[in-house]
Amino acid sequence: MLWENIILALREIRRNVLRSALTVLGIVIGVAAVITMVTLGQGATAKVTSDISSMGSNLMDIRPGQMRHGPGGASSDADPFKTADVTAIQREISSLSAVAPMASQTSQAIYGSENRSTRILGTTSEYLMVRDWPLSLGRAFTEGEIRAGKAVCILGETVRKELFGSQDPVGATIRLGKISCKVIGVLVPKGQNSFGADQDDLVLLPLRTLQRRLIGNTDVASISVSVKDGISTTKAKADIERLLRERRRIGAGKEDNFTVRDMQEIVSMLTSTTRVLTALLSAVAAVSLLVGGIGIMNIMLVSVTERTREIGTRLAIGARERDVLMQFLVEAVVLSSFGGVCGILLGLGAAGGGARLLDVPFVFQAGIVVTAFAFSAAVGVIFGYFPARKAARLDPIEALRYE
Secondary structure, X not given: OXXXXXXXXXXXXXXXXXXXXXXXXXXXXXXXXXXXXXXXXXXXXXXXXXXXXXXXXXXXXXXXXXXXXOOOOEOOOOOOEOHHHHHHHHHHOOOEEEEEEEEEEEEEEEEOOEEEEEEEEEEOOHHHHHOOOOEXXXXXXXXHHHHHOOOEEEEOHHHHHHHHOOOXXXXXXEEXXXXXXXXXXXXXXXXXOOOOOEOOOEXXXXXXXXXXXXXXXXXXXXXXXXXXXXXXXXXXXXXXXXXXXXXXXXXXXXXXXXXXXXXXXXXXXXXXXXXXXXXHHHHHHHHHHHHHHHHHHHHHHHHHHHOHHHHHHHHHOOOOHHHHHHHHHHHHHHHHHHXXXXXXXXXXXXXXXXXXXXXXXXXXOHHHHHHHXXXXXXXXXXXXXXXXXXXXXXXXXXXXXXX
């Protein structure tokens, strides 16, 4: 019986192809929009998580001043750290696997006739461990080079391409501002971060080299640390804060003049934000499903009116009310389900194109596809019931007299 109703529904849809297509358009748009929004939202969440993870495992960032809202970082109204602060953290916080002090300055990198304005970052070899950033060529700084402040450097991939093209830069000498520097390595490319900044546009120098020969002081602008596996970053953060409060002589009840940022907290904040935005956009897109359902109900009411004599004939020759009810209900469900399938295909295609355009991964969500299809079928049941019930309750005699 059900199969016969499906055949009748398909026959009726084929008889009014254009009207049926326009009827399901709202369902198609609604399902496609929901799938596109959810898929792109999941891709954005995955990209944010990946970008933060690429900065280093179990990473925490320590900066002087209190954190401002937004990407501006910590305020600069507090005293910078000193090398002694870095030594104290290394010595007294046993839960850390690596500690990397940093200071930076923008300068011109020059090799032959090529030059590029880039960020010069003074640090130690532990920076590579903290940031989980291996070398593609050459080697890291030695302890002797770090202590003596030797003029050696490691290039980011963007700087390497600009200055050397396809040449191997290891062993070459470049100029960084006023100093000549020997290239000893090249970093593996990382690309852009979540804020669109090129992570490969930098040159690494030993911290002491930068301090003595470029910026002329012993300040440490920030400290990045990596927490050992299996140890809570919350505990490590509390230990660092307690140590720095002692060293910076901050009294009880006074606000810290430094900020310790746990990257796991940032990941949670950003992913929760993207999920909320995805849910909001999906809810807005789902309104199209409601509009599509109303369109189905409207066209089914029209169909009942047009087919009044047909319905009367069926009832007169012995069809039961539930048979007529089922016929029109199945027709509404077939319409909405067809719209759901078309919407799924359109949504996946749009999500794939959007993912490439926005440079986020395409994250296929089987759950949302199944949910969208089920929801479209449910729309057919809900909005098709009233026209179907109207058809089933027609008086056969009045229906046969209908002109």
